[in-house]
Amino acid sequence: MDTVWLSGAEWLAVLRVGLGLWWLESWRHKDKKAWFERGSGIEWAAGIAAEHRWNAVRSGFRVVVAPRPRLMAHVVAHAELALGLGLIAGLLTPVALAGGLLLNTLYFTLMIHDWAEQGQNAMMALISVVGLFGMSWQTWSLDGALGWFG
Template sequence: MDTVWLTGAEWLAVLRIGLGLWWLESWRHKDRAAWFERGTGIAWAAEVAAKHRWRAVRSGFDAVVAPRPRVMAYVVVYAELALGLGLVAGLLTPVALIGGLVLNLLYLTLMIHDWAEQGQNAMMALISVVALFGMTWQTWSLDAVVGWLG
């Protein structure tokens, strides 16, 4: 009789948890003083957006991010923390997966001209899609314990 170390659903849960750990690492390594006090993260993104080949990226950044750089710095940094915690714990997992996918797609769009930095975002987006359609909240998650996502 063959024994299976982990089931397919458990491997998908491992993938979800790994993605959450990736988001937590992204949050952990950020210099929060630089992001919050000096605004370096948003200032860097503003430089990239200003030179972007797509007008929609430039105008979108100018309309949404530029008027509120301090707020957006907090949004980015704490979104990464929330995504990481949600995915590792499996809490509101579909929301975290969709939120992470959107954030990765925004990062990919902003940095479309620099593919050297995009492998991470592309893989995180792909994992988000696989984890979402694999319904990874059904295994090893608070969502499954509470039973609210079936």
């Protein structure tokens, strides 16, 4: 008789929770004082965007992000926190997985020249895609308990 430690659905839930922990750690390790008061993370990204090889990234950053560094610092940090908590709890999971995929795509595009950083973004994006198509919210989640997203 073959014994299975976890089912496929449970392994998908493990991936989802692990991804949520990754987003939560991304939020946790930020120096919130510097991040929110000075927009330090946005300042760092501005330097990268200014040297980016793609004009669309340079001009998009200059028009959308650069004029509002403190607001964008809050948007990024709170998005990471919301993604982490949503994925861990399995609340609005498809929305969190799609939002995380979008955020990883933005990070990937901005830092396209830094291949060391891209491994993390690529793996997080891959887990988001697997979680979405595998419907990882059906097990060990508030969505599953509430019967959301069938």
